Amino acid sequence: MKKYLSLVKLLFVQQYKSRASSERDGRKRRVGTAVLYVILALCFLPIALSVAVAIYYMGKVSGGDPYICMFLTLMCQGLVFMFGVHAIMSNVFIVKDADKLLYLPVRAPVIFLAKLTVAYLNELITTFVTVLVILLPFGIGAHIGAAYYLLLPVALLLIPMLPMLLGALVAMPLSALIARFAKNSVIKTVLRIVIYALLMALYMYIVYRLGFLTGSENGNILDNPEAYAEDILRELTEQLSKVMVYFHPNYLLVRAMTGDTFVRRMLYLLASIGENAALLGLVFAVSLPFYRAMLGMTADSGGRRRMSGYNVHSKGTVAELMRTDLRRTVRDSQMGFQSFAGLVIMPVIVVLLYFMMGLADEGGTSFIELMRVSPLYQAIAPTVILIYMTMLNNGTNVLGLYPISRENRSIFMLKCLPVPFGKILLAKVLLATAVMAINSLITCVLIVALFGLKWYFGLAMLCQMLTLGFGSMCITTLADLKCPRLGWDNFNQNLKNAKNSWLAMLVALVCAVALAAVSAPCIVLYALFGGWYWLLIMWLVSIGLGIGFAAVAYRIMKGKAAYHFGKIEV
Amino acid sequence: MIKLYDVSKTYGKAKEKAVDSLTLEIGSGEIFGFLGPNGAGKSTTIKMITGILIPDSGSIEIDGVNIADDPIAAKSRVGFVPDTHDIYETLKGIEYLRFIGTMYGVPEAVLRENIDKYADLFEMKGALGDMVGSYSHGMKQKLSIIAALIHDPQVWVLDEPLTGLDPQSAYRLKKLMRERADSGNTVFFSSHVIDVVEKVCDRIGIINHGKLVAVDTLDNIRQSDKVSLESLFLTVTGEGE
Numbered sequence: 001m002k003k004y005l006s007l008v009k010l011l012f013v014q015q016y017k018s019r020a021s022s023e024r025d026g027r028k029r030r031v032g033t034a035v036l037y038v039i040l041a042l043c044f045l046p047i048a049l050s051v052a053v054a055i056y057y058m059g060k061v062s063g064g065d066p067y068i069c070m071f072l073t074l075m076c077q078g079l080v081f082m083f084g085v086h087a088i089m090s091n092v093f094i095v096k097d098a099d100k101l102l103y104l105p106v107r108a109p110v111i112f113l114a115k116l117t118v119a120y121l122n123e124l125i126t127t128f129v130t131v132l133v134i135l136l137p138f139g140i141g142a143h144i145g146a147a148y149y150l151l152l153p154v155a156l157l158l159i160p161m162l163p164m165l166l167g168a169l170v171a172m173p174l175s176a177l178i179a180r181f182a183k184n185s186v187i188k189t190v191l192r193i194v195i196y197a198l199l200m201a202l203y204m205y206i207v208y209r210l211g212f213l214t215g216s217e218n219g220n221i222l223d224n225p226e227a228y229a230e231d232i233l234r235e236l237t238e239q240l241s242k243v244m245v246y247f248h249p250n251y252l253l254v255r256a257m258t259g260d261t262f263v264r265r266m267l268y269l270l271a272s273i274g275e276n277a278a279l280l281g282l283v284f285a286v287s288l289p290f291y292r293a294m295l296g297m298t299a300d301s302g303g304r305r306r307m308s309g310y311n312v313h314s315k316g317t318v319a320e321l322m323r324t325d326l327r328r329t330v331r332d333s334q335m336g337f338q339s340f341a342g343l344v345i346m347p348v349i350v351v352l353l354y355f356m357m358g359l360a361d362e363g364g365t366s367f368i369e370l371m372r373v374s375p376l377y378q379a380i381a382p383t384v385i386l387i388y389m390t391m392l393n394n395g396t397n398v399l400g401l402y403p404i405s406r407e408n409r410s411i412f413m414l415k416c417l418p419v420p421f422g423k424i425l426l427a428k429v430l431l432a433t434a435v436m437a438i439n440s441l442i443t444c445v446l447i448v449a450l451f452g453l454k455w456y457f458g459l460a461m462l463c464q465m466l467t468l469g470f471g472s473m474c475i476t477t478l479a480d481l482k483c484p485r486l487g488w489d490n491f492n493q494n495l496k497n498a499k500n501s502w503l504a505m506l507v508a509l510v511c512a513v514a515l516a517a518v519s520a521p522c523i524v525l526y527a528l529f530g531g532w533y534w535l536l537i538m539w540l541v542s543i544g545l546g547i548g549f550a551a552v553a554y555r556i557m558k559g560k561a562a563y564h565f566g567k568i569e570v
Numbered sequence: 571m572i573k574l575y576d577v578s579k580t581y582g583k584a585k586e587k588a589v590d591s592l593t594l595e596i597g598s599g600e601i602f603g604f605l606g607p608n609g610a611g612k613s614t615t616i617k618m619i620t621g622i623l624i625p626d627s628g629s630i631e632i633d634g635v636n637i638a639d640d641p642i643a644a645k646s647r648v649g650f651v652p653d654t655h656d657i658y659e660t661l662k663g664i665e666y667l668r669f670i671g672t673m674y675g676v677p678e679a680v681l682r683e684n685i686d687k688y689a690d691l692f693e694m695k696g697a698l699g700d701m702v703g704s705y706s707h708g709m710k711q712k713l714s715i716i717a718a719l720i721h722d723p724q725v726w727v728l729d730e731p732l733t734g735l736d737p738q739s740a741y742r743l744k745k746l747m748r749e750r751a752d753s754g755n756t757v758f759f760s761s762h763v764i765d766v767v768e769k770v771c772d773r774i775g776i777i778n779h780g781k782l783v784a785v786d787t788l789d790n791i792r793q794s795d796k797v798s799l800e801s802l803f804l805t806v807t808g809e810g811e
Contacts, residue, residue: 320672324661331660331701409656416620417673418646566624569581570617 007114012121048129052137058233059141064148067237070254072138073159074247076130081163082199084123088164088171112291113284116168123160131156144258147265151257154269158253161276165283172290190340249275317419321427322434329399334491335406338398343435345396346389346443354450372452379526379535382457383519385447389461390468390515391508393436393443400432400473401500404484404568411486412570421561429477429557433470440465460539464515467546472507474553476500481564511549518542571756572596572619572725577628578780579614588614590780592628596758596773598724601751603771604760607807611780612760613653616729619758620650633724646674649723653730653760655710659703663694663713666702667720674721681720688716691746692739707734715743726750728759732766744770768799778807 055072062068131152139148178191252272259265330336357367371377394400403425407414414424440462448458480500522538572595579589589611596602606612617623618630621641630637630644637644658666664685671681689695692712702710711734718726726747732740747757747770761767767774768788775785783806784791791802 317672317675320669324658324665324669327665328658328660409654410658412617412622412652412654413657415622416645416648416650418642418675419673420642569623 004110004114004117007111008117008121011114011118048133052133055134056137056141059138059144062142062233064139064142064144064258065233065237066254066258068233069135069138069258070247070250071236072134073155073250073254076127076134076159077163077250079130080123080126080160081167083126084119084160084163084167085171085174085195085199088119088167108292109284109288112288115291116164116284120160120164123164124156127156127160131159147259147262148257151265151269155253155257158249158272158276161280162247162249165279168283168287172287176290193340193344249279318423318427318430321419321424322431325399325403325428325431326435329406332491335398339435342396342398343439346393346439347446349392350443350446350450354446368451376523376527378454378457379523379538381451382453382461383515383523383538385451385453386461386464387512387515389440389443390465390472390511391505393439393465393469394472394476394504394508395501397432397436397439397469397473397504399435400429400469401476401504402480402485403428403432403477404480405486405488406491407484408486408488408491409570411484411568415565415568415570421565422558424565425474425477425481425557425561426554429470429473429554432473432477433466436469436473437462437466440469457539460543463543464539464546467543467550468508468511471546471550471553472504472511474550474557475507476504478557478560478564479503481561481568484568486568486570511546514545515542518545571598571631571633572602572758573629573631574615574619575629575631577615577618577625577630579611579618579623579625581614587780589618589625589777592777592780592782594775594782594785596756598754598756599751600773601747601757601759601771603767603774604758604777605762605764605767605774605803606760606777610777610807612777613729614780615777616650616727616758616760619725620648620727621645646721647724649718649721649726651711651714651718651726651728651731653733655707655714657702657710657714657717659701661702662700663698663702663705666713667698667717670717671720676721680722684720684722685716688719691742692716708736708739711735712739719746723755725756725758728757730761731759732761732763740766764800764803774799776803776806783807 058068058072135152135155136149139152174195249272252268252275256265256268256272259268328335329339354368371381398406404411414421417424444458444462444465447453447461448455518541519538522534522541526534526538574592574594577589577592578587580587592611592615604612604615614623618625619632619637621637621644624638632644633647635644635647658669661669667685668681671685676684685698686695689698692715694709694712694716697705697709702713705713711731715728715731718728728747731743735743744766747759751757751772759771771788773785773787774791776783784802788799791799
């Protein structure tokens with residue numbers, strides 16, 4: 001037991017430890033992290049509040065119906081499950097610390113149980129938030145007695161059990177799949193994202209199906225909201241009574257929380273605890289052999305595969321520099337993930353924007369359709385979207401933001417290569433631009449398709465994004481070269497509070513102001529007198545300025561490369 | 571050939587010079603052993619010879635090319651084996667060698683031939699398809715040695731090259747150093763292992779607190795002092811009696 005508790009403490013604390021070089025640095029990082037969490041909490045507060053208010057009304061209408069309470073418990077568990085599968089895969093099955101744990105005089109089941117416990121403790125945090133936002137407002141709305149609130153802490157402890165155990169079962173095959181690609185961090189990263197997206201889609205689908213049942217006999221929600229809500233809740237109750245058997249521990253827990261007598265509550269509670277414990281035992285028995293197998297795979301992977309043959313194909317210096325840099329970045333799990341995230345973030349935002357603005361309202365008209373009616377839509381929309389995309393694109397491209405810092409201790413290699421420093425930097429900027437080009441192309445295609453812009457405006461936006469991106473990355477590359485953050489052990493932590501992403505956004509902001517200054521007179525003239533040539537002039541001038549900006553930024557970067565490279569002492 | 575003339579280097583705002591007015595000439599066909607206690611300035615000197623650091627004053631010539639005037643030409647004549655193993659861990663061994671070969675402009679056929687030759691010599695052929703990150707300390711060292719030789723450099727600079735090598739590989743490396751020197755190239759290496767320096771080098775230099783305190787052939791040192799290299803080393807670095 002002592003070993004188990006020590007392991008739990010070690011594994012739990014370890015995941016929150018920062019690798020600060022000094023106590024002062026560590027304190028600064030802790031304060032920074034706390035501030036970040038506060039900002040995140042403030043960002044999500046409006047959503048949480050609106051959910052809480054909706055649930056409050058749900059409680060009010062349902063009057064504390066146990067099936068509705070069970071539906072809400074399932075919602076909580078769905079969230080825990082969605083986030084939990086990923087955490088269980090990372091913390092339990094994908095064994096990264098085998099070399100540190102295998103030599104300890106601790107049996108594998110104890111290590112496994114400790115890891116499961118840590119996963120459970122992590123999920124308690126998610127559960128706490130869901131209980132606060134969902135179950136608490138429900139109780140208040142339904143005017144349930146004090147026993148409900150007294151049992152909420154018990155519910156907090158029991159709610160993560162079922163999703164965690166289901167998560168362990170789901171995580172096993174997925175972990176095995178990911179482990180097959182242990183050598184290829186790109187595929188591994190993509191797989192993780194796909195799994196996460198699938199789980200999220202599944203969750204949304206289930207909530208949508210259960211929460212938006214359409215069988216109301218009382219017409220539109222606006223005509224008679226209370227009757228509409230009652231209909232929906234009645235149908236929900238019917239549906240849940242059919243599937244209740246599959247979530248029996250939950251059913252018992254909810255019965256305990258909403259029961260009418262003390263004895264009944266206690267009996268239901270004990271039964272729920274018993275069922276959860278039995279499930280835990282079952283899953284432990286099933287997944288322990290799998291954990292052992294994964295542990296064995298990790299320990300055996302020290303032996304290398306024999307190579308049957310290899311190819312040597314030399315390319316030009318810049319191409320080889322780019323290729324090597326790309327390989328190194330995408331094969332590093334942290335940098336690979338950031339690059340991939342940077343690649344998909346803009347297209348995802350465009351799609352989300354479309355869902356926010358492009359879906360038709362009750363009258364059958366969407367916001368985009370309303371805007372498209374305006375004759376100025378094709379003139380103004382591309383410029384506005386371009387400004388927004390340039391800022392986001394430049395600020396999220398990790399390849400262009402920290403090209404020197406990511407070299408870390410290997411920077412000495414670049415310094416002793418017989419290649420001009422300007423060429424090395426050019427390769428880095430070109431690589432970042434090439435990756436950004438893919439992102440920009442997808443984004444522009446999506447914008448043209450979803451927002452109904454003319455294709456030639458999409459093309460002009462693409463050209464402009466590339467020139468501005470190239471110029472901006474020349475500046476951020478030079479900034480990183482001037483003050484590189486080298487000697488790190490953890491790339492993400494090293495770049496906390498790094499100024500380059502802010503610098504990139506600042507540069508993009510300046511570009512945006514210049515774009516606006518060029519575009520505004522042309523758009524005004526177009527609005528006053530008409531004539532397509534005003535828009536042509538606008539795009540030609542702004543693209544010309546973009547090319548000029550890129551050329552000047554490159555010249556500055558190239559001119560100062562040798563000086564700043566020389567100043568880096570390793 | 572390597573020529574250092576009155577070379578000095580101070581790191582940042584440090585008061586003491588890491589290398590202080592170092593003047594040294596190492597000819598072609600010579601193996602030069604560079605000795606010194608920890609922090610004496612060996613690695614700093616090597617980093618200046620390879621172009622990683624820029625000297626505060628003085629000049630360095632590699633095969634007649636001043637590294638400050640034409641760094642690219644000077645660097646292309648040097649093959650460098652670093653003392654750290656911070657080489658690109660997320661590349662495969664073969665990808666790393668190809669990268670280095672391309673940077674030094676080695677023609678494809680020559681690159682293939684040299685990789686085969688040196689990978690065979692150090693028994694690395696089977697591991698070149700694996701990630702560098704999965705290599706042991708010694709294997710990374712061997713990869714660095716192969717990478718430093720694939721462009722057939724006139725000057726071979728090795729910083730603590732024997733660290734982590736197994737006895738067979740260490741023997742092959744010493745033999746290779748002799749072969750390269752015999753074919754007219756310059757070999758400059760630093761080591762803590764005095765026995766190896768004693769056996770392999772034609773000439774040695776001892777650096778202490780950034781200053782060159784002794785430089786000569788081994789025979790001359792022995793004739794004049796009648797003592798072992800170890801005793802001499804300890805004496806000139808202030809540790810001997």
